[in-house]
Amino acid sequence: MPQLNTTTWPTIITPMLLALFLITQLKLLxxxxxxxxPPKFTKPKLHAKPWGPKWTKVYLPHSLPPQY
Incomplete structure (x- = not known):
């Protein structure tokens, strides 16, 4: 079985890598x-809430003692 001749591989691979590098550089240029x-800073709009403050009470779970 004949052996694979690898003596010309560096002379083929080096110009190929150089060409790929130059092509990518030209494409990037x-x-x-x-x-x-720049981001646009807008003021947040304040909407009138249709509910009153009495409906915004936060209730604790039953396992915790009431806090006054």
Missing amino acids: NSHLHPPT
């Missing part, structure tokens, strides 16, 4: 990356 837009 030609891509138009837009700067991020």
